[in-house]
Amino acid sequence: MVSRTIPVDTFDLILFxxxxxxxxxxxxxxxxxxFVAGQMPDDARVIGAARSDMDDKAxxxxxxxxxxxxxxxxxxxxxxxxxxxxxxxxxxVDAMGDGxxxxxxxxxxxxxxxxxxxxVAPSLFGPLAERLRSNxxxxxxxxxxxxxxxxxxxxTAKKLNADLAASFDETQIYRxxxxxxxxxxxxxxxxxFSNVLFEPLWNERYIDHVQITVAEPMGVxxxxxxxxxxxxxxxxxxxxxxxxLCLTAMxxxxxxxxxxxxxxxxxxxxxxxxxxxxxxxxxxxxATDTAPSYIEDAENPDSKTExxxxxxxxxxxxRWKHTPFYLRTGKRMTKRLSEIVVQFKxxxxxxxxxxxESKANTLTIRxxxxxxxxxxxxxxxxxxxxMRLVNVPLDxxxxxxxxxxxxxxPDAYERLIMxxxxxxxxxxxxxxxxxxxxxxxxxxxxxxxxxxxRPHPYTQGSSGPEEALALMHRDGRRWRDLGEE
Ligand code: NAP
Numbered sequence: 001m002v003s004r005t006i007p008v009d010t011f012d013l014i015l016f017x018x019x020x021x022x023x024x025x026x027x028x029x030x031x032x033x034x035f036v037a038g039q040m041p042d043d044a045r046v047i048g049a050a051r052s053d054m055d056d057k058a059x060x061x062x063x064x065x066x067x068x069x070x071x072x073x074x075x076x077x078x079x080x081x082x083x084x085x086x087x088x089x090x091x092x093v094d095a096m097g098d099g100x101x102x103x104x105x106x107x108x109x110x111x112x113x114x115x116x117x118x119x120v121a122p123s124l125f126g127p128l129a130e131r132l133r134s135n136x137x138x139x140x141x142x143x144x145x146x147x148x149x150x151x152x153x154x155x156t157a158k159k160l161n162a163d164l165a166a167s168f169d170e171t172q173i174y175r176x177x178x179x180x181x182x183x184x185x186x187x188x189x190x191x192x193f194s195n196v197l198f199e200p201l202w203n204e205r206y207i208d209h210v211q212i213t214v215a216e217p218m219g220v221x222x223x224x225x226x227x228x229x230x231x232x233x234x235x236x237x238x239x240x241x242x243x244x245l246c247l248t249a250m251x252x253x254x255x256x257x258x259x260x261x262x263x264x265x266x267x268x269x270x271x272x273x274x275x276x277x278x279x280x281x282x283x284x285x286x287a288t289d290t291a292p293s294y295i296e297d298a299e300n301p302d303s304k305t306e307x308x309x310x311x312x313x314x315x316x317x318x319r320w321k322h323t324p325f326y327l328r329t330g331k332r333m334t335k336r337l338s339e340i341v342v343q344f345k346x347x348x349x350x351x352x353x354x355x356x357e358s359k360a361n362t363l364t365i366r367x368x369x370x371x372x373x374x375x376x377x378x379x380x381x382x383x384x385x386x387m388r389l390v391n392v393p394l395d396x397x398x399x400x401x402x403x404x405x406x407x408x409x410p411d412a413y414e415r416l417i418m419x420x421x422x423x424x425x426x427x428x429x430x431x432x433x434x435x436x437x438x439x440x441x442x443x444x445x446x447x448x449x450x451x452x453x454r455p456h457p458y459t460q461g462s463s464g465p466e467e468a469l470a471l472m473h474r475d476g477r478r479w480r481d482l483g484e485e
Contacts, residue, residue: 008421010041012108016128017119018048018059018090022147024066026178027119030413032067035084036075037410039418047107048090049100059090095124101135110139115420117145126163133167143420145174148239149230150429153445154438161431170431174420179240179338180427181412181419184371185247188340191373193252198363201344204323208360208477211326211341212244214367215333215463215482219285220307221297228298231305231445232282236329238441242269243429244367245325248340249315258425262433269436273314275444282448282455283308283465285332291460294331304448306455307331310468312475326472326479332460334482338367341480352387359391364480372397 013031017023034040048059067081091107093100108114116132118125125146132138144164151157164173179185192198201207214236220227227235246265253260284307287293294307308330315325344361362376374393381388419427456465463469463482472478 005037005039007041008039008418009113010044011113011115011421012045012047013115013117014047014049014104014108015117015119016049016093016095019050019052019062020119022119025070026411026413027117027417028063028066029070030411030417032071032084033075033410034414034418036080040087044087046088048088049093049104051092051094053092054090056089060085060088063088095120095128095131101131101137105135105137108137110141112141113421113423114139114142115145116142119147122149122151122160125160129164129167138167142168143172143174143423144168145176145420147176149234150175150239150434151438152230152234154435154442157434157438161435171425173431174425175429175434176416177239177243177429178412178416179243179367181416182367182371184365184367184373185244186427187373188247188365199252203319204321206344207323208343208345209324209326210248211343211480212241212248213480213482214241214329214338215335216331217333217335217461219291219297219332220294221292224298228300228303228305232307232309232329232331233441233445237309237327238437241327241329242437244340245313245327248342249320249325251319256426259430261426262430266430266433266436268315269433269440271315271317272440273316275311275313277447277451279471280309280311280444281465281467281471282306283330283458283468284455285460286457288460304452304454308333308455308458308464308468310464310471312471324475328464328468328479330464334461334463336368337482340365352389370397
């Protein structure tokens with residue numbers, strides 16, 4: 001397969017939080033992999049910024065360590081790493097003080113794309129944006145990348161939006177949701193909007209329901225303190241699952257322009273029905289003989305925070321009026337799996353005997369593992385013996401589709417960072433979208449707080465509490481089996 005790596009214009013990427021965990025695990029390795037792919041121009045620069053006092057040499061050592069930990073060995077050789085490191089430098093800058101700003105201003109170039117990546121706590125977003133403006137560092141060519149969480153409710157999200165808007169235009173702000181950088185997510189749009197097959201069927205007439213699952217086998221150990229103030233609803237549903245729901249449910253935008261696409265996502269969020277208590281189940285994982293419970297991980301014996309949530313959502317518009325969307329996400333579940341399952345209806349009338357083996361069509365869109373899609377279709381089982389029907393998948397695992405010599409699927413962060421440099425906001429959340437998602441989420445969380453009820457306990461390594469299964473059973477439906485560990 002011919003490489004499709006398209007060069008980008010040269011840039012200065014100023015990475016605030018360069019000494020932090022996310023920079024080491026995701027951002028620096030992603031930049032390096034783009035460098036290896038030949039996408040990073042020779043004169044592009046990565047300027048690390050944080051309070052820690054260090055020189056370029058010490059920073060390069062830190063970057064080298066991150067690369068040796070988080071980049072596959074096959075992609076690492078000393079010559080390439082040294083060449084990448086030569087494009088990295090460091091300036092000690094305090095987001096809350098005056099230190100380092102003059103040096104930063106002297107170091108960045110005005111004539112190239114300047115991307116300021118805020119990989120720091122959200123409380124620093126406002127102060128950083130303000131100092132970039134007041135020190136005359138931000139200009140028209142500047143872009144601002146901000147990490148999640150973008151607020152913890154509508155009020156805090158509005159405040160963050162206002163703080164950023166005081167120094168940057170919305171067209172310069174890139175709110176990252178790494179789910180949107182997944183190959184599959186873009187393919188969902190490609191499949192929907194460039195094949196005549198799906199769009200005519202993509203509505204309540206032909207689709208029985210949609211399920212969105214984001215399951216993780218890990219618990220919250222290590223970051224239990226943070227997680228306990230958040231929970232699955234804030235940490236996963238308000239952003240990642242909501243984005244997946246929007247991309248599945250939205251109307252075709254008139255063009256593939258970032259704002260036209262984001263307008264359509266926003267309309268979906270605004271059409272979501274409010275959720276009552278009977279349509280939502282919260283869970284907390286129990287202890288096993290060897291692993292602590294959620295309560296122990298969070299070190300909060302009174303915690304009512306959910307490590308699992310499942311819900312049934314209605315969308316009040318013509319396309320989806322009678323097609324429910326079921327969402328579930330949780331920690332310590334069977335395995336790591338993120339997928340969207342579009343369950344089509346049965347044929348109105350069957351001329352064949354239906355048995356368990358022949359089911360209605362299902363389109364499964366897998367985000368992880370093995371990014372890809374498959375469409376289950378019913379065919380006749382080959383061989384003699386009458387018309388026995390069987391469901392087979394039309395499998396499109398992207399890695400296989402690209403072939404053994406094909407390009408590796410880039411990490412979501414690689415794609416998203418390069419989109420920032422290109423100035424393409426399509427895969428980033430707009431401020432009003434984030435606020436609309438909080439406006440829908442807030443009343444649900446407020447109702448939990450008011451009622452003060454405890455989440456249902458569930459077994460580790462399972463697919464969540466029994467009550468979540470019942471949520472679908474009562475509608476005569478069932479969750480897709482998560483399979484083996
Ligand atoms: P972290 O490991 O705590 O790193 C925080 C960074 O901020 C450090 O580089 C720290 O460096 C810098 N910093 C702190 N105070 C500063 C100040 N006053 N001025 C300048 N720099 C300052 O955090 P992280 O895990 O990398 O997360 C960063 C952001 O990404 C957070 O918003 C987090 O929610 C988000 N995020 C993280 C992950 C993840 O997996 N880690 C995933 C998704 C989103 P100094 O101490 O040297 O100043």
